[in-house]
Amino acid sequence: MEKIEKLSDSSIKEIERFKGLYPNRNSAVLMVLHVVHQQFGFLDREALREAAEIMELPYIDFQQAASFYTLFPNKPMGKYHIQVCRTLACHLRGAEELTALLKKILGIGIGEVTNDGLFSLSEVECLGSCGTAPVMQINEIYYENLTRARVDEILDDLRKKARNG
Amino acid sequence: MAEFEKILFKYIDSPDQDRIDTYIKNGGYAALEKAITTMKPEEVTDEVIKSGLRGRGGAGFPTGRKWSFLPKGIDKPVYLCVNADESEPGTFKDRELIEREPHQVLEGTLITAYAIKCKIAFIYIRGEFAYGAKQLNRAIDEARARGFVGKNLFGKGVDIEVIVHRGGGAYICGEETALLTSLEGGMGYPRIKPPFPAVAGLYGCPTIINNVETLANIPHIINRGASWFTTIGTPKSTGSKIFCMSGHVNKPGNYELPMGVPLRELLFEHAGGVRDGRNLKAVIPGGSSVPVLTADKIDVRMDFESLAEAGTMLGSAGVMVLDETTCIVRTAQNLAHFYQHESCGQCTPCRQGTYWMLAILHRIEHGQGTMEDLNTLTDICDNIEGNTICPLGDAAVPPVRSTIRQFREEYEYHITHKKCLPGTSPARFE
Numbered sequence A: 001m002e003k004i005e006k007l008s009d010s011s012i013k014e015i016e017r018f019k020g021l022y023p024n025r026n027s028a029v030l031m032v033l034h035v036v037h038q039q040f041g042f043l044d045r046e047a048l049r050e051a052a053e054i055m056e057l058p059y060i061d062f063q064q065a066a067s068f069y070t071l072f073p074n075k076p077m078g079k080y081h082i083q084v085c086r087t088l089a090c091h092l093r094g095a096e097e098l099t100a101l102l103k104k105i106l107g108i109g110i111g112e113v114t115n116d117g118l119f120s121l122s123e124v125e126c127l128g129s130c131g132t133a134p135v136m137q138i139n140e141i142y143y144e145n146l147t148r149a150r151v152d153e154i155l156d157d158l159r160k161k162a163r164n165g
Numbered sequence B: 001m002a003e004f005e006k007i008l009f010k011y012i013d014s015p016d017q018d019r020i021d022t023y024i025k026n027g028g029y030a031a032l033e034k035a036i037t038t039m040k041p042e043e044v045t046d047e048v049i050k051s052g053l054r055g056r057g058g059a060g061f062p063t064g065r066k067w068s069f070l071p072k073g074i075d076k077p078v079y080l081c082v083n084a085d086e087s088e089p090g091t092f093k094d095r096e097l098i099e100r101e102p103h104q105v106l107e108g109t110l111i112t113a114y115a116i117k118c119k120i121a122f123i124y125i126r127g128e129f130a131y132g133a134k135q136l137n138r139a140i141d142e143a144r145a146r147g148f149v150g151k152n153l154f155g156k157g158v159d160i161e162v163i164v165h166r167g168g169g170a171y172i173c174g175e176e177t178a179l180l181t182s183l184e185g186g187m188g189y190p191r192i193k194p195p196f197p198a199v200a201g202l203y204g205c206p207t208i209i210n211n212v213e214t215l216a217n218i219p220h221i222i223n224r225g226a227s228w229f230t231t232i233g234t235p236k237s238t239g240s241k242i243f244c245m246s247g248h249v250n251k252p253g254n255y256e257l258p259m260g261v262p263l264r265e266l267l268f269e270h271a272g273g274v275r276d277g278r279n280l281k282a283v284i285p286g287g288s289s290v291p292v293l294t295a296d297k298i299d300v301r302m303d304f305e306s307l308a309e310a311g312t313m314l315g316s317a318g319v320m321v322l323d324e325t326t327c328i329v330r331t332a333q334n335l336a337h338f339y340q341h342e343s344c345g346q347c348t349p350c351r352q353g354t355y356w357m358l359a360i361l362h363r364i365e366h367g368q369g370t371m372e373d374l375n376t377l378t379d380i381c382d383n384i385e386g387n388t389i390c391p392l393g394d395a396a397v398p399p400v401r402s403t404i405r406q407f408r409e410e411y412e413y414h415i416t417h418k419k420c421l422p423g424t425s426p427a428r429f430e
């Protein structure tokens, strides 16, 4: 069987660094999930198998961890994955209406991806940013003190960014 | 009282305080040098014991005493895990410390590692804090370049390595034993205690787990002495505390004030009072896991003892403020959703109990509840409490039990009228 190689050189380098970093190699499992997630936007199975091989650890260790932790989608998400905080401090400042607004603007439900592949939407629990509620996280970035006008602006900027590559 | 001089946040607004040059200019790393070059590890621990510093992660356990529980005279490595998982709803202080004062957190970590003779310290940071992890890693690189991290620190033969480890989005991993299983590469399942981590923690070795804010205090205690520290706060809750103000307040945000500051002062003078001049309905004073205080009970001081006397807890000091328009059933339902979602599922009472709590609260909120449901909810609370491996189960109880206790009429109104109390409604998005 021909070997598929999906991991980028920089991902491989990072994984190799984590391999030697901890007193016990198993500890690097989560960090490896982060590397794969970072490159693909979700946990690509083949890439994860490749990572497991580099780590010289059973693939099942990664699969098991992936099933427990919520940060790593197992299927492709939008280029911009929007996660809206739904917990109390954000709820008190209108998170429910914020989610409804995003659903309306994007024309998708929770867990769905827009047709153009640009956006996906999910609801998450407290992001640790309650003082600037309501809050959403898009990929790695926090967007805080959201208002209707800000949401429009943010989505417009991202659309522009995507168009300009 | 004299104007309080901030300790942890003194330089938080200085530009470039996250860079090592500015941090050193403002007195940084003097405490690390003092500790390693002039104090024995035991003397550092003694100073922290004398300071009365108590854990800022929620439980308030005396920090120095925790360190002193490490077994002596064994040849296993000792580990330090800094708990930067910060996921208790209403809490956002560690994030600000990490993002804006990463060297202060790192210096506290290094001094603590020295005190407990640990050669590898881990900072377990919640996965969502990508920027925080970057800030910490940069701080470590900067500190390494100055000889504050790595081998033979200050020429004294002390080796300390610091590793930033990112979590994967699970509240339960803030619980200390779950943090350890997670750090070992497994799913974040809490472990039964004993053995306590100080005896058998990471990789079965003696391990100390402390909160970010707890450790940020250590450089100041070493610099200025335990007796200075005890002059701040109350006799049993010494030092300052970062209070995280959120919800319906005019000026949400973090406020560092002495332990024991009156809640009324915190809310109305510092955080600018209730939003839009509305009336206060309730305050959840210590993160989502603590009982609510009704508006008539806010003449209480914000320290471990005073809040316990008032029937609630300081917890993580995440103060969530609810104004008169807040539907209390919706509030309880929102938090029940959180605990149901975050239960790791190991213990039946927690897994099933949080599920049924949410289902019943949902039913009541949507006009399909019965009076019997209120008894069922209370029964579920009784069945969870004390019957689980870790405190998450217990933490799911107060939001439900305390709101039923304090706002029973509002629950009953929901049940009989099949709608929210007049004047309350889901919050609006501006």
Ligand SMILES: Cc1cc2nc3c(=O)[nH]c(=O)nc-3n(C[C@H](O)[C@H](O)[C@H](O)COP(=O)(O)O)c2cc1C
Residues within 6 Å of the ligand: B054, B055, B056, B057, B058, B059, B060, B061, B063, B083, B084, B085, B086, B087, B088, B171, B172, B173, B174, B175, B176, B177, B209, B210, B211, B212, B214, B215, B390, B391, B392, B395
């Ligand atoms: C469900 C649960 C979640 C917790 N989350 C955190 C957290 O995010 N950060 C934290 O410092 N402590 C958290 N704790 C408390 C830790 O178990 C532990 O007591 C604390 O980190 C000890 O540090 P301290 O003594 O410095 O407070 C949590 C506890 C429980 C039961």
Ligand code: SF4
Residues within 6 Å of the ligand: B172, B189, B190, B342, B343, B344, B345, B346, B347, B348, B350, B351, B388, B389, B390, B391, B392, B393, B394
């Ligand atoms: S109490 Fe809940 S979260 Fe804690 S171990 Fe049991 S099931 Fe898991």
Ligand code: FES
Residues within 6 Å of the ligand: A085, A086, A087, A088, A089, A090, A091, A125, A126, A127, A128, A129, A130, A133, A135, B089, B090, B091
């Ligand atoms: S409740 Fe939304 S960030 Fe905490």
